[in-house]
Amino acid sequence: MTVKEKYEVAKEMYAKIGVDTDKAVDILKKIPVSMHCWQGDDVTGFDHDGPLTGGIQATGNYPGKARTPEELMADIDEAFSLIPGTKKLNLHANYAIFEPGEFVDRDKLEPKHFQKWVDFAKKRGIGLDFNPTYFSHDMVKDGLTLSSPDPEVRKFWIEHGKACIRISQYFAEQTGYPCAMNIWIPDGYKDVPADRLGPRARFKDSLDQILSIDYDRSKVLVCLESKVFGIGLESYTVGSSEFTVNYAARNGIISLMDNGHYHPTEVVSDKISSMLLFNDKIALHVTRPVRWDSDHVVLFDDETKEIAKEIVRNDAIDRVLLALDYFDASINRVSAWTVGMRNMQKALMYALLSPNARLKELQDNSQFTELMMQQEEMKTYPFGLVWDYYCESCGVPVQEDWFEEIQSYEKDVLARRA
Numbered sequence: 001m002t003v004k005e006k007y008e009v010a011k012e013m014y015a016k017i018g019v020d021t022d023k024a025v026d027i028l029k030k031i032p033v034s035m036h037c038w039q040g041d042d043v044t045g046f047d048h049d050g051p052l053t054g055g056i057q058a059t060g061n062y063p064g065k066a067r068t069p070e071e072l073m074a075d076i077d078e079a080f081s082l083i084p085g086t087k088k089l090n091l092h093a094n095y096a097i098f099e100p101g102e103f104v105d106r107d108k109l110e111p112k113h114f115q116k117w118v119d120f121a122k123k124r125g126i127g128l129d130f131n132p133t134y135f136s137h138d139m140v141k142d143g144l145t146l147s148s149p150d151p152e153v154r155k156f157w158i159e160h161g162k163a164c165i166r167i168s169q170y171f172a173e174q175t176g177y178p179c180a181m182n183i184w185i186p187d188g189y190k191d192v193p194a195d196r197l198g199p200r201a202r203f204k205d206s207l208d209q210i211l212s213i214d215y216d217r218s219k220v221l222v223c224l225e226s227k228v229f230g231i232g233l234e235s236y237t238v239g240s241s242e243f244t245v246n247y248a249a250r251n252g253i254i255s256l257m258d259n260g261h262y263h264p265t266e267v268v269s270d271k272i273s274s275m276l277l278f279n280d281k282i283a284l285h286v287t288r289p290v291r292w293d294s295d296h297v298v299l300f301d302d303e304t305k306e307i308a309k310e311i312v313r314n315d316a317i318d319r320v321l322l323a324l325d326y327f328d329a330s331i332n333r334v335s336a337w338t339v340g341m342r343n344m345q346k347a348l349m350y351a352l353l354s355p356n357a358r359l360k361e362l363q364d365n366s367q368f369t370e371l372m373m374q375q376e377e378m379k380t381y382p383f384g385l386v387w388d389y390y391c392e393s394c395g396v397p398v399q400e401d402w403f404e405e406i407q408s409y410e411k412d413v414l415a416r417r418a
């Protein structure tokens, strides 16, 4: 049987419970998922030689890491050729590309330092997202940036934030797609602080200054990401959840939730509905925390599925900005991208193939026995046959066929980067 014939069988089975698989395929094709450039080189970037700082860590030493913009772009293209659906590319400011011999520090970055990325995106018809890089830099003093007590340090990073807004607006104007610009700072303390209010007040003032510049809010979607702790910053995080949610709500920007940034038993899937009730838009970093904010590759696991369900069944596809955020250096990095991106879309597909209206009705009518039965039965519906058809209709390899391509690319390209 062909992929299409198998799809027809699945289509009939889903139709019996009121699910329109053609519609699910059409919807999924249009949901943008932003792929993070930093999986390709373990968050190293091109503006700096030092270590990765900011309380985050890429562990592993798998060969073939991209070392230049050209290598990173080639690897992104390779991953894109294996990932179905609508993609965006998520860049960090430390991926600026300079002319030979040129160096421009982060407070002075301009759109021209990202022109090659803009050309890359335009050629592929995709949008760009952006992130100021508040880590891996000498101006991070004692682990602090926008909340530093040193006005010089704060000024440097405020200028960086402003520069990034201008660059984001350029991205949006050039690509024709709004640019989500996410602010995350690592600031915090390893040990019990003497003053929790001061750093947060300074962070608040720094954000106010960054956002005071004139920019087009329909083009630049500024987001603010919270965190619970970082490595070496375990006792106190300036940009906590309460801080970022309140700041975003008061200042008309977007809260970004990273599902690695909460206490281990807290789940982002349960937060989405509350956030949707009070915000026009929210943003997500989908990752996989294993015991801590470990940034493992996104799997087709329960929490990823639950996150996708919350987006789909709350009719919030256009209100949730979806980006991935992980960096695994222990496996083939192109494969890591491909697995994570495909899994995010599988989770969305799984949610789109759920009889959501019926399940809600069962809940509202207190038919909990039937609700449990139906939710469990959904797990063995032929989801994979619809997924395969979706991949085929997007022109990317079906099932594990894509891995052969990864193996050839590793042999022909990555292995030669020694």
Ligand SMILES: C[C@H](O)[C@H](O)[C@@H](O)C(=O)CO
Pocket: 038, 043, 056, 131, 184, 225, 227, 258, 285, 293, 325
């Ligand atoms: C590199 C990213 O900006 C970073 O991972 C941030 O989003 C984060 O999640 C830090 O823990």
Ligand SMILES: [Mn+2]
Pocket: 225, 258, 285, 325
């Ligand atoms: Mn994140």
